[in-house]
Amino acid sequence: MENMIKQKIKQVKKGDRSAFEDVVSFYQNKVYHICFRMIGNAYEAEDLAQEAFIRAYTNIHTFDERRKFSTWLYRIATNLTIDRIRKRKPDYYLDAEVKGTEGLDMYSQLAADQALPEEEVESLELQSYIHKEILALPPKYRGVIVLRYLDELSLQEISEVLDIPVGTVKTRVHRGREALRKRLRHV
Template sequence: MELIEQRIVKRAQKGDRLAFAELVELYKDKLFNLGYRMLGNPQEAEDIAQEAFLRAYANLNKYNADHKFSTWIYRIATNLCIDRIRKKKADFSLDAEVDGIEGGDMYSRLSAQGDTPEQEVVRLETRREVQDAIDGLPDNYRAAVILKYLHDLSLIEISEILEVPVSTVKTRIHRGREALRAGLRPML
């Protein structure tokens, strides 16, 4: 995959827009998911993904082929998320009222797939509590935890994305896990 990706990037660097469109197709869902996990808002996640691709396109000539393209694009998206979080602290929640949706919140749009109403309520409450706990983590811990456990990236990849030593990544993941454990203890 890396070799194919490198070829696509080289074509994109030479001005091939279709090659860049291939890169967008490869990473759009991953960047959306990253943005959604970090920001908790699908519109903002979409904005982050688009902005990350715009910045990548504008700076494609600065991309260093010694590193994986995925690491570079994740770094751009993660930094955009952290900037957005710092600029406006969580003013949107997944269980906030949404215009035009009867019942009102984003959770009401999820299908139950055969669960009883009681099971659905428990699952939604658990999901909200976990997301709230993740949202409550300091920015640097949140980014490391999301990249590790939700995107299944290696410590080295996370280190490159966050531009910190691997030992710092390990510390952030450990402390993030401990903070989540403490925040979720009442659920256990």
């Protein structure tokens, strides 16, 4: 598979647009997945994933063929997503405390037809519940947890994708796991 992609990338570099179509269809789910888990919103995830592929295409000549294409592509996608998260207004976070209240966060402001966490689990909406819990992690930890456990990248690969030292990746994975443990212990 790796070789097939390498071949396609060479063709794209020579100006073959249709070869890029195969690259997109091969990686679309993975890239969309990373964006979706990190940004939490299907519409924005699609927008970001699309942007990531377009950037990869326009900058394909900067890609070093000796390296892994997926790492390079994920890096573009995560950078775009992290950028988008940073640019968001802070009041977008569900975790933010509502002004003038004590200990009430934005979750409490959500429509009442949403069940409580425990009931949600019972109603087999476990997946979407976990998705929310992942999103509730600080972006720093969210990124590594998504790459580590949802895309099953090695610590080394994560360090390359995020361009941070392996030691930092480890620390973030540890803290992310502890944060998740606290959030998911009652499930």
